Amino acid sequence: MRYSCLLGILVMISAVSAQESPKEILNRFRSAGMKGGDSAAGEKVFRSEKAGCTKCHTTGEKKRLAGPDLNVIGDKFDRNQLIKSVLEPSARIHPDHATVSLVLKSGRVVNGVLKRRTDESVELFDEQGNAQSVSVDDIEEQRGSKTSLMPAGLHKLMDEQQFADLIAWLETKTQPDSDHPGIPSQISSATKSAELKVFADGFDHPVWLTPKPGEHGTWIVVEQKTCKAWQLKQSAGDLTRSVFVDMSSESISGVYEGVMCLAFHPDFEKNGLYYLNHHVREEGVFSPVIVERQATEDRSRDSGRATRRLIRIKQETDLHWGGMLAFGPDNLLYIGAGDGGPQEDPDGHGQNTKTWQGKILRIDVDGRTGDKAYGIPDSNPFVGRTDVLPEIWGLGFRMPWRFSWDNKTNEMWVGDIGQNLFEEVTIARKGGNHGWNVYEGFTHFSDRYRRQGDSYVPPVFSYRRRLGVSVTGGYVYRGTRNSSLTGCYIFGDFETKYIWALRREPSGGVTVRRIAQCPQKPCSFGIDHDGEVFVIGYQGTIYRLVVDGVQFP
Template sequence: MNGLGIPTRLSRSLAAATLIAALPSSDASAQDAPATGEYRRAVLAATGDAGRGRRLFEDVARTRCAGCHPVAGKGAALGPDFAGLGGERSEILDSILDPSAKIHPDYVSTVVALTSGRVLQGLVRPAGDAAVEIAVAADQAVRVARADIEEQAPSRVSLMPAGLHEGLAPGETADLLAFLASLAPARSASPREAVDPRDVPRAAVPVAFRPWGDASRPFQRPVWFGPLPGLPGGAVVIEMQRGRLWLLEDEGRRRSPFVDVGAETTPGELTGLTSVAFHPDFVHNRRYFLKLHSPRDGGRLTVRVIERKAALDGLRDSGEPSRPVIDIPVSGETHDGGYMAFGPDGFLYLGMGDDGPQNDPHGRGQDLSTLLGKFLRIDVDRAEGGRAYAVPPDNPFAGRPDARPEIWASGFREPWRFSFDPPSGDLWVGDVGEGQYEEVTIVRAGENHGWNVYEAFHPFSDRYARPDARYVAPVFAYHHRLGVSVTGGYVYRGAKNPALVGKYVFGDFETRRVWAIEQRDRALTSIVEIGRAPDRVVSFGLDSEGEIYVVGLDRGLIHRIDAASADLTPATPAREVLATSRREPVAWRRTEARPPAEWTREGFDDAAWAEAPGGFGSRGTPGAVVRTEWRSRELWLRRGFDLPAGDPSRLALSVHHDEDAEIYLNGVLAARLPGFVADYQEIPISDEARAALRPGGRNLLAVHCRQNGGGQYIDVGIVERPGRPTAAR
């Protein structure tokens, strides 16, 4: 989860140090914003060369890039792996110019205050039970005893220094961007893996997201939503950082405190109260369980499960003291898991992450002697062996001297959210990925799901691989081009839309994409993007009727997925009537000299214009298939074509433009497109231009594209959409 903040319970010294670190330096504050904007425009106006950019990337003395960032696992690992990065040049440039604007959650640095008064900032990594290492630079780490840590908090400042671009000319930075953009991954040949958004079809009519409850009273960073047993229509919501559980009634319009355990937590961006599980017999015994980060002890966090009891009416906490159930020490504030739930068998299941920092360097996912990187299964109705819980005798590793008996399955990185599907008993998990892939998987007893030997379907590291191990592949995986943090959901069992029944609904936290998948024997049989949530999806919820909800972290609102509003049939791809040059070169007449005004008309003589294959542009432009280099400011194109007989109301343009484009059909303006896009898009044809088309006859397509800065590209075709006619904008 992105977005950094400072926990509320900090000493004045640490809070001050954290805030000072977040303030710009005197040099940075004096930096002229217009000058930065001018530099940015100059970079985007330049045509970068990926070969020169690679040499710059590897020149640590000048750019520091290779000194911190690996590529495909090779190199330093202080920052994210750039393999498969791709993306928009402008977005990559913004990260260089302002590295603290958006920090990947796995690379959030920590401000650590020592008892000596010294303050350090870096990535905190475990160094045994008694110490940690704080990586303050790619080649410098400070070892600190846990007992010497007074307090610590996440920093708003990236470890990537600001101002790295100041030693590079705009053209050199453009070269660097061209190299980074060239790292886009290849399309996958597996239907179980999505590498590009085009790998996943969209629903013909997406679901609607209906606000639930009082939208005028948002919650503060909610992370959990679900029903309260014994109260029809009642629900509860967790505010993680506050450590509060709210009771909601009357369709969420009425709320009241259920419990506040803020004093028993360490609040932070990734810490606090993360989950609640009501006992299967809650209506009678009033027992419920909370998963949280307990207050630090000697600088160390602990993931703790506590048991509490509700009042006699079941509508609020009784006020009785918490009973600790299990403590799991962790080293940092990421990859601690976030969820627990009772299974159909009545036992409590806990998902635990590998505890970081990155790449699971200690191999916890594969180490059966630790509870980290595992699914745990415990019996909270019995106590044995001096523990506040018992181990079910049929746990797969019970009785093994080399394994913790609580372990039910292994090989996980960060199972932030999971759920059971009661009819099948399947345990569905969204396991947050490392450098490139996010995973959705079904977990069964005793299995090893591969991390960190595998990331999704791909080998990741052989350091902890065992020749006798069997690694279970996910049901589905998607590349970080589609999203960067999977949020596990639920199998839909509601009554609003039969087409959705039996499909697993999940999403991506950052991109807000929501998908539905079907599987048979853990092999994907279908997937469709059913909509885009109105906020970053931190969790899904389920009510007593089987309807699914999404929990929005930033706006603090709960939305119900209106399944009945959707047509989940995958939208039929458009039929290409006039091909673009995306798959094969298509010949155009072209000129870079301004032509006479009548250039869009059919009778215009373009014999003096050169003939060349599209698309036209500069290499490295995102999404472009450049077959003819175009580097001047403006370009004019003409192309005659035969239009098949049929209904022109179903026709649309297929366009990739960078930047401003004007498109004419038979001399009539069909579309005016400002700005740029990163891929081919379908654009409605104006009513006037559609009326000018001659189905079954000869027609003319004319295009003018104007380049304003950065990459440049133009390619145009015509498609026929199935279903209802396209509407002009």
Template sequence: MPLATSPLPRLGLAFGLAMSLAAIDARPASAIEPQADDSLPELYTEVAFPNLKFDRPVVLAYPDDENNLLFVVEQHNAQIYSFPNDLQTDDKQLFLDLPQAISKDNEEGLLGLAFHPKYAENGQFYVYYSATNPRRSVVSRFNVSKDDPRKADPNSEQVIWVSADQPYGNHNGGCIEFGPDGYLYISLGDGGAADDPLSTGQNPTDWFGSLLRIDVDNPEGGKAYGIPADNPAKRDPKFAHWAPEVYAIGIRNIWKFTFDRETGDLWAGDVGQNKWEEVIKVENAGNYGWNVYEGFHPFKIRGNRVERSSPILPPIVEYPHPDVPAAQRRGRDDTGKSITGGYVYRGSRIPELQGVYVYGDFETFRIWGVTVDEQDEVVATGELIDVDSPRQAKINIAAFGEDRDGELYILGFDGRIHHLVPRR
């Protein structure tokens, strides 16, 4: 999670820093310095399910079936619980106790859960966890019990994908989601520590610092998955040196990405290093700047250069850390330290929030919203809650989630599931 701060050979890097600067500097100032907008609703949070409590909840997900259940992942207990989507429920049942041992550093554990799009037919779901001895990330498939929709079959595990060995316990990414194309997307951070010590951010030949995309329904080449035909390495010779699984690069540590259920757009929160947190919209073969940029700002280490095949794309918005000098923040006080990516709201409970991408910060408890036009230029952006209000709970925001109806939830390290409600 975004609480802190084996590669293949690196190939040619040709685009220079000057080209990257030109691309970023061309971004309109309104996107570089977003301001509060009164078109966004004023909200606060309240506990949504008062009779439920969890330990380090990091995922809320639901399958596309008729049981109307929600599922929560407990990070270090390595357990998944189910409960009815009823605000007054106290019916919390253990769905899966992960049978494998896991690493439990602050950003490790059971980190991801995704239900197969045809779960109602095949009962398949996928998890992402931090394995140990050696430290590495694993995506596995399990099946629900044939006799009970509230129980998984712990003996059904099939390992689908395993990362290279990871020398550090942070920057594990850990988010998995099925896209509207039916493929499984996997976020994997830059390998850990600080300053991208493995030089993975601009290296598309390895998996680190990337968003991956695989086809779990059509395995090939002796692996448990196939490669979609329009992944960069398959679709264009200029990306032939990219690892086949890599979908996008230049990522430091995406802690949560989601798809807009209406447009299919892929939104993500990419955790910064010392100064800037950012929201990005990810596209096929996109390059989001790390380790040459942190947000909109140059990040200079070890003569780093931009990957030659994919010029840098700027973020949608950023926000500063508290210790960024005031002159660089240009008057902005909406600071944070660790972004938690959210969702584009498509529910009905808060009509004024419709179409707004909602995201937050783990360390400073803030929640923002942003909307963009068809060219991804910012239309409105600002804080949605008043963290200084005595009625507003201080929530370490570990994750956002949504239910089948598109209603939005917030998982806090207070163990509660919260939701947003209008200020009255």
């Protein structure tokens, strides 16, 4: 009796330990994935019907599916990250392939990755990777989702060896070297790096810092998600902050939505006017808007007077919204407008001269043309043409997130975020066609929207996935602390967090060196009244880039 009871307990214990927890299974695959593997066998796994990867992923074929193209995934992710992205798809979601949930009037919910949106319908890839179309009239609400469309548990469709093989194959998917002088294979470090010194922290997703006109030692910091801008004032070594404006009642906010940029009127000290680029959803349509607001008499904060809206750029999706806003050396307002998504610019906005999307626009905030809330400068490159919108200053951009002017040469440097392969740094030209989506960086992308006889302004520099994933445009250094950097463009990458300096050589080539790696994702750069550079860490910290010791060749 006692004996059989004991036996019963033993049987129960062994049954429990034989059943592995999901966590243990994941760990088993994780360690298998680290162990090498046969990449040729891995390709077979990838292409097998059972694993199903090709329902949603291409590897270089020009075809849009639910998931990102994986042709250079070995440059983007190391082995650890590859394993993680297959075992835990929702742990880190590719922003351009995030899932949206459409709540239909019937109560049904359709989840998928956006393929295309028009005024009539929303096309998305469903959980099976198939394209589906939903009529706009049937949609009650569209929401973002934190769950990847890529199914969890794909490893259960294979054994450990096959998983290791699959990872080994993904690791081999890298971009071949290019002999183009503007596309380096590697970027070496400067002999001495710059130091990133914490200047202020505790911000909630800061995306922009700009010096306040006329007040040395005072800056404005814009927070994306809270929709607030803070005044940051330095006096006697102390930093104090106060709310400059709170846009939360006018702006939507979300993972990538909110307030993106702030620009002071060139006569701000006299008229108190300033401008914001932020997001709204009106009539169900997502749009960046450019608005004018006014500060109090003492200019210490917003006056509370009503917003004056200048421009609303309607988009089909809530991706690639540009985000930049700045007055140029000509005192006109330049606006960075993205191609509006979702991927590969399916409607050719970058090349379409009848839409603002995929452009840099230029307007005169003090003027009025016709019934527009702003003026069209006579000097705009396409004024008088009926086939081009008069606001357009430059075209062929994908996501010109940050741009700035070299205060010596007045050239406008743009960091334009790329599609699958290349990030781009370019000097924008008035009336210039910067290529997207005919070109991605220096490289041909698609002829679908190419027009006969068009010519394209090539970038100054373009880098591959091995070096980064999302370019953050910065500033041409004109500070006084390091003469070897004078005239160098300082910029970075949001994902690899590298900070680089680039010099154009008289020969036409470029010299680029890594001068730092930011502890946080650098989403923007800022400039001091003296031309010294700040780096804005998206996780909340603002760093001073101390360049004193850097030795740039």
